Amino acid sequence: MPNAQTKSVSDKPVIRENVNLAPLNTLGVEAVARRFVEIDHPNQLRQLHDDGFFDRQIPIVLGGGSNLLFLNRPDRPVLKMSVSGRDIEAREDGSVLLKAGAGENWHQLVKHSIEKGLGGIENLALIPGTVGAAPIQNIGAYGVELKDVFHNLTAFEIETGKFRTYTAAECNFGYRDSIFKRELKNQVIVCDVTLQLTKNAHDLNVDYKGLNDHLESKKISDPTIKDIFNSVVEIRRAKLPDPSDIGNAGSFFKNPVLSEEQFETLRSNYPEMPSYKVGDDEYKIPAAWLIEKAGWKGKRVGNVGTYKNQALVIVNHGGATGEEIYNHALKIQESVRNTFDIDLRPEVNIVGNES
Ligand SMILES: Cc1cc2nc3c(=O)[nH]c(=O)nc-3n(C[C@H](O)[C@H](O)[C@H](O)COP(=O)(O)OP(=O)(O)OC[C@H]3O[C@@H](n4cnc5c(N)ncnc54)[C@H](O)[C@@H]3O)c2cc1C
Structure with a gap:
């Protein structure tokens, strides 16, 4: 991915100590x-x-830091990926490959694709963080996931010191999940990601209710990729807290997926419970609804709270330690378990309590 914006190959990486x-x-x-x-x-x-460098300790790889919680002072070294660069290649089938360095800002890449008339990632506007982290949890929003447009990525294997290409099939993408959170956890560093986007005949996705309603409210019946991008940006700005105003890492938990049996049992007690069918016999329940029902929406305990407009977001009201935030999350988990018999799993990567 190296291009004019990147530093020269011979620049030796500088190891700094005691970095805030x-x-x-x-x-x-x-x-x-x-x-x-x-x-x-x-x-x-x-x-x-x-x-x-890697012989002593495996580093914590850091992108934009928007999906992790530092529990304490990390023992492991922190390696921040800031590789920049973007490259567009037209293909014979009319699609376009957009390749970007791991350190590129995700939202800026989405904006760039819209400016170039490329379709596929407009629903993923305004997700904080870097390009390199996008495949780690297969980022998703408004009915689209990274896997829908993913072509391949280049990763550095820490053990061998070699670069390797991973295809979509090899990444094993799932709901907020990939091989990089499982079998390859702490083993590879993503250096660049290539997406396959549309130049013409965009395959628009406006099925997501909130997005559809928003477009209707604007009287847009035949949206362009730019209309979708603008709508997603507007919805997100109204709904989610901006980390520059109040510390947060977006959705703290994943939405639980229940078997048909669990789902039916729960629905008999809570007929109003929202749900989405995600497989032949599986149902996704909004974790935000469960947390709100358990009484946590907008609740503040010391420096930590749950966002007033979106119960799935844990916020730092100022000065909260990693442990305070973690304990708040544990209390929410316990309360949801006691109320609904459902185990919420964190979406945020907790750094400091891994094996
Ligand atoms: C307000 C807000 C809204 C959000 N909305 C969404 C949303 O709608 N959908 C969604 O999916 N996510 C959302 N998120 C979560 C977050 O934006 C994404 O998970 C994003 O991809 C994280 O990028 P990052 O660069 O900040 O990753 P980081 O937080 O720095 O890292 C996340 C994980 O990826 C690893 N990692 C990072 N870079 C690399 C690399 N180059 N190679 C290997 N491993 C790496 C880290 O070690 C860590 O485990 C939201 C977050 C916030 C704060």
Whole structure:
């Protein structure tokens, strides 16, 4: 991916000590990295490998810090991926490959694709973070997931020091999930991602109710990719807290998926419960509804709270430690378990309590 914007290959990565991570995570949690290195060019990873950097400890890879919670002062070194660069390639079948460096800002890439008339990621506007993190949890919003447009990615294998390409099938994408959160956790560093987008005959997705309602309210019956992009941006600005105003990491938990039997039992007690059928016999329940019903919407305990407009978002009202936020999340989990017999799983990556 190296291009004019990236640093020269020979720049040796600088390892810094005691770096403050508070401005580098959107929850705004205070944490200090004992060792910190920022990567501007993929070849710097190979240099680190040759210097034995990875022999001692596997680093915590950091993108925009919008989907992780630092529980405490990380022992492991923090490696921030800042590789930039964008590249567009037209294909014979009329589609377009858009390749971007891992450190590129995701929303800016979506904006860029709209400016170039490329369709496919307009529903994923305004998701904070970097391109390199997008495949880790297969980001999704408003009826579209990264996997729908994903072509391949290049990753650096920490153990071998080699670069490898992963196809969509190899990434094993699932709901907020991929092979990088499971079998390959802590083993690879994503360097660039390539998306396959449409140049003409865009395959628009406006099935998501909130998006559809918004377009109707604007009297847009035949939307363009730009209309969808603008609508998603407007909806998100109205609904979600901006991390620059109040610390948060977006949805703290995943929406639970229930078997038909669990779903029917629950529905008999809560006929008004919203749900989406996601397989032949599986149902997704909005975690926000469960948390709200359990009495947590807008609730504040010390420096931590649950957002007033969206119960799925845990917010840092200022000065909250990673542990305070984590304990708040545990209390929500316990309360949902006691009320509905459902285990909520965190969507946010908790750094500090992994094995
Ligand atoms: C207000 C708000 C709204 C949000 N809305 C959505 C939404 O609608 N849909 C959605 O899916 N997510 C959403 N999120 C979550 C978040 O934006 C995404 O998960 C995003 O992809 C995280 O990107 P990041 O660069 O900040 O990743 P980070 O938080 O820095 O890292 C996330 C994980 O990925 C790993 N990682 C990061 N970069 C790399 C790399 N290059 N190689 C290997 N591993 C890496 C990290 O180690 C960590 O485990 C939201 C967050 C916020 C704050």
